[in-house]
Amino acid sequence: MKLLHLDSSILGENSASRAISAAIVSSLTKADPSITVTYRDLASDALPHLTTDVLGAPDGTPELAEFLASDIIVIGAGMYNFTIPSQLKAWIDRILIAGKTFRYTAEGPVGLAGDKKVYVGLARGGYYGEGAAGAAVEHAETYLRAVFGFIGIQDPTFILAEGIAIDAQTCENAVSSAVEQASTLSVSA
Numbered sequence: 001m002k003l004l005h006l007d008s009s010i011l012g013e014n015s016a017s018r019a020i021s022a023a024i025v026s027s028l029t030k031a032d033p034s035i036t037v038t039y040r041d042l043a044s045d046a047l048p049h050l051t052t053d054v055l056g057a058p059d060g061t062p063e064l065a066e067f068l069a070s071d072i073i074v075i076g077a078g079m080y081n082f083t084i085p086s087q088l089k090a091w092i093d094r095i096l097i098a099g100k101t102f103r104y105t106a107e108g109p110v111g112l113a114g115d116k117k118v119y120v121g122l123a124r125g126g127y128y129g130e131g132a133a134g135a136a137v138e139h140a141e142t143y144l145r146a147v148f149g150f151i152g153i154q155d156p157t158f159i160l161a162e163g164i165a166i167d168a169q170t171c172e173n174a175v176s177s178a179v180e181q182a183s184t185l186s187v188s189a
């Protein structure tokens with residue numbers, strides 16, 4: 001099986017989502033050592049904004065080919081200004097391609113990438129879960145669920161670290177709890 005590991009945090013070694021995505025990949029590859037991993041750092045090796053040239057490329061983009069060839073996608077993302085980093089959005093803009101990952105029908109859009117499994121390590125500075133004051137402005141997890149649902153991936157697994165910006169202890173507790181959660185994953189989770 002092929003695993004595509006993407007990080008998008010701008011915070012380098014201080015990134016919470018990078019720690020979580022690395023723990024997810026480590027756990028999955030430990031459970032199945034035959035998994036091969038391709039790593040992309042979308043922050044240090046950023047994709048440009050989408051253009052019509054990129055969108056209209058007759059053979060598609062390398063990012064789309066890499067996504068289509070992958071069985072498992074692991075994403076590290078922090079919440080930036082209530083949503084995902086724009087670096088990750090630039091990747092998504094190359095993945096949601098009509099005729100490749102979804103198609104329009106008279107009955108509505110149909111996802112074509114439902115055979116893949118997606119894991120997301122998501123870090124948020126505050127609290128956005130059900131009942132939290134911030135829940136109404138959570139546009140990172142909800143957005144990614146919509147994106148992957150649209151292309152047929154209905155059950156992405158999210159591992160969250162919240163309260164990262166509250167204080168150092170809260171941050172440390174949230175990240176270690178998320179990393180611990182990641183260590184219990186297996187490919188079928």
Ligand SMILES: Cc1cc2nc3c(=O)[nH]c(=O)nc-3n(C[C@H](O)[C@H](O)[C@H](O)COP(=O)(O)O)c2cc1C
Pocket residue numbers: 009010011014015016017018077078079080081082083123124125126127164165
């Ligand atoms: C540019 C920027 C914007 C941020 N915007 C938000 C935000 O809207 N809501 C929030 O709860 N935290 C916000 N934060 C805090 C991050 O969600 C938090 O630091 C998280 O750990 C980021 O993930 P990372 O550590 O993997 O980069 C922001 C941080 C940065 C650097």
